[in-house]
Amino acid sequence: MTVTDLYWGELVAFYTHSDYAGLINYCTDKLTQDPTHYLLYGARGKAYLELEEYTKAIDDLSASLLLNETYGMGLYNRGIAYYFSSNYTAAIDDLQAANQQQIQVNVDYFVGLCYYYTEQYESAIHLFSSVLDSAQADEYILECRANAYTVTGQSQLAARDQLGLLQFHLDAIPELETINAIDSTPSPVAEVDTFWSCFTEMCFLSQTGSMLSGIYILRFTNQEFYVGKAKNISNRLKQHHRTYSDIERIYFKAVALQVLLDEENATIAHMQRMGLRIRNLKQLSFLDLFNTHHQRRWVNQLDYSFISGTKYDNQAIREKFTNQFKSLQQRSYCNELIRLLSAYIEATIPNYLASEYNYWSISCLPKYLKKDKCVSRINIHAVPVLSVFEENDTSLTMILFVSKLPFLTHQSEKGSLEYLIDHLPSLQIEFKDAFQPQTQGDELTLVMNQGDFEKALQIPIILASCRLFNLRMMNRTGNEIGHRRTVWHCLDLADAIHQTIGSPQASERIP
Incomplete structure (x- = not known):
């Protein structure tokens, strides 16, 4: 048995039990007797890597490679240490050199990420595709490839990857069904x-x-x-x-x-x-405006509506945003914007007439978003369920927050949603919890241009996701804990929207 074989047997025992501190002590002791054996430095460097002490790992692995420059796993482990130290160029060099030593580890995963973080997106896409084609389902790699496609202008390929991310969230369906369950407990009221x-x-x-x-x-x-x-x-x-x-x-x-x-x-x-x-x-319950019967039909019947109450009007509120509405009227897209906002509100906001202001509000040229060129934003429960932004060519981009549940249910029961890409070429999907705790983790961001936005409201799964999300946000409104809700509402814009909608065409109408 060689010295290397002896060391190897001892080192494997430490790794098997994840005893990295013991391994470090063992290597340190042996190096006092045998300071020129590359494997002892390499093993100690690997232990430091496991303990996330990357500088020490790099030092030991470098010492190991000075003693044996063809030590493939030493190159690989040092490359990983460089990666976690954000030294991506050095990581690429080591990992590619390790690959030439024909190690039994695929380096594409980490080299692809290094290219991604250094904005070499086409190279990253190539390696990400290699990883994903190897039947290795990896949510983070798929997400990174989607982002790389987006940055390089390959929007439809990005959308396909974004839809593919749904497969990693299917186990959340029971939890999302629970938080979207409709409360059947009415508020106590006087006779x-x-x-x-x-x-x-x-x-x-x-x-x-x-x-x-x-x-x-x-x-x-x-x-x-x-x-x-x-x-x-x-x-x-x-x-x-x-x-x-x-x-x-x-x-x-x-x-x-x-x-x-x-x-x-x-x-x-x-x-x-x-x-x-x-x-x-505060202390509001949307069930008092839109009871359990109406809520269940709203979710299950996409052409169902129920309208009650009267138009909101408050002169003091109106005067706060009159000048901003006048500025909006000077923009070439004003009438088109009002038409699109009207279509959205009529289709996706339950009992939009009685719930105006107390449950949903709409802003006009919000000053705090001036640099972002935000034109208007509809808020429910402090969540911007719809935001409209002006592009440099004065076209409009829409950002919607919707429920993940209809998408996940479809993915689980019927499979692919790629048909959405054919119908909505500009569609981009983002998985992020931007508004916790309001959304309780059930939020999906949809981004599209104004042409696709109008078509999106005719697609059942998107309409269902909007309606479910907005209903849940309205059911949570009025029970805020830890903060006071501030309402920014442009009444002139809201009036223009109601005028465009006209007399409510509802399945049920309460005067």
């Missing part, structure tokens, strides 16, 4: 016949009564309402008078302290069900 009779107009309260705890309703000059609770109604109303200048009437109902919150929630729910406009942004 319709007795609701208003329980409230007294504030001017009739005695001075003693004004110190009571209870529920109050503010009625504003534009026929909006605000529901609140107070431990001391007199002090609370003083605060509101400093905030609002358009309070028209005040209604009050005395309520015991221990049930204030329950009564407040029930009052908000009842007023929503009556179709009254309220200014509350």
